[in-house]
Amino acid sequence: MTTPGERxxxxxTEHGSLNQVLEKTSEYTYLVYDxxxxxxxxxxxxxxxxLQDKKVAKLKTVDCKIIDEDEHEVCHIKLKTYDVSKxxxxxDFLTEVTSSTANVWDxxxxxxxxxxTITKNSKIKEKVNNNLKFYITExxxxxxxxxxxxxxGNKLQDEGTVKLPHTLKDIANVSIYTSKIYDKYVRQ
Numbered sequence: 001m002t003t004p005g006e007r008x009x010x011x012x013t014e015h016g017s018l019n020q021v022l023e024k025t026s027e028y029t030y031l032v033y034d035x036x037x038x039x040x041x042x043x044x045x046x047x048x049x050x051l052q053d054k055k056v057a058k059l060k061t062v063d064c065k066i067i068d069e070d071e072h073e074v075c076h077i078k079l080k081t082y083d084v085s086k087x088x089x090x091x092d093f094l095t096e097v098t099s100s101t102a103n104v105w106d107x108x109x110x111x112x113x114x115x116x117t118i119t120k121n122s123k124i125k126e127k128v129n130n131n132l133k134f135y136i137t138e139x140x141x142x143x144x145x146x147x148x149x150x151x152x153g154n155k156l157q158d159e160g161t162v163k164l165p166h167t168l169k170d171i172a173n174v175s176i177y178t179s180k181i182y183d184k185y186v187r188q
Contacts, residue, residue, distance in 0.1 A: 031057040094135065094142050094177040097185040106182035109134070111171050116149060119161045120182075130181050132156060136166065139173045146174060153181075 002010070011021045025044055032041035032054050040054065041047055047056060097109055108119045116134065132151045138144040149164050156162055168174065176187055 026061050029059050029061045031059065033057065093179075095180045095185070096140075096142070097134075097176040097178055097187045099188065100186040101188065102186060104184060105186040106184045107132075107178075107186075109176055109185065109187045111136070111166075111174070111176065111187070113171060115163045115165050116176075117161060117163050118149075118151060118156065120156045122160060124182070132181060133179045135177045136168065137175050137177060139175050141175070142177045 008021070011025065012018065015021045015024050028044065028046075030041070030043055030046050031039055032047050032051065033039045034054050044061065046058075106121050106124055108121070110117045110119075116136070118132070118134070130153050132153060134149040134151075135142065135145050136147045136149075138146065147166050147168060149166075151162055151164070178185060
């Protein structure tokens with residue numbers, strides 16, 4: 001029979017550092033239970049004894065919240081739930097600025113041979129503290145950015161129209177994307 005120190009030394013030889021040993025040996029949690037759900041064994045080590053009519057559940061330890069007590073003081077095994085941060089689609093994703101001749105718009109973009117002209121509708125009075133971001137990409141492909149532009153929200157508010165030079169050779173087959181701050185963007 002080996003001592004705990006000898007087993008640890010053997011595991012370190014097999015897996016490397018102490019952190020790797022701990023990670024490997026605690027990767028799974030084993031539960032032995034009977035047909036009624038009564039747990040007779042819980043460990044990060046696989047059971048080596050005779051199970052008879054009992055079953056073994058092998059669960060990833062990081063996904064387990066082992067004990068959850070109900071209102072009758074009965075313990076249950078629960079899987080962990082993870083809170084996922086909410087995504088604000090208007091700010092966390094890019095939106096394509098599509099061509100339109102509509103008269104209703106908040107921000108209008110026009111791509112010329114030498115510059116990108118951005119105009120804010122004069123009817124919009126509220127100030128925007130965020131910077132506006134525009135990306136010129138391959139046609140319909142927001143993953144391949146050709147050029148990017150950042151404008152201070154105050155500058156567009158104060159000036160109404162901003163012209164930004166670009167170095168693009170071909171402006172016919174490109175798309176423009178933005179992180180949406182205003183409601184209606186149009187490209188003319």
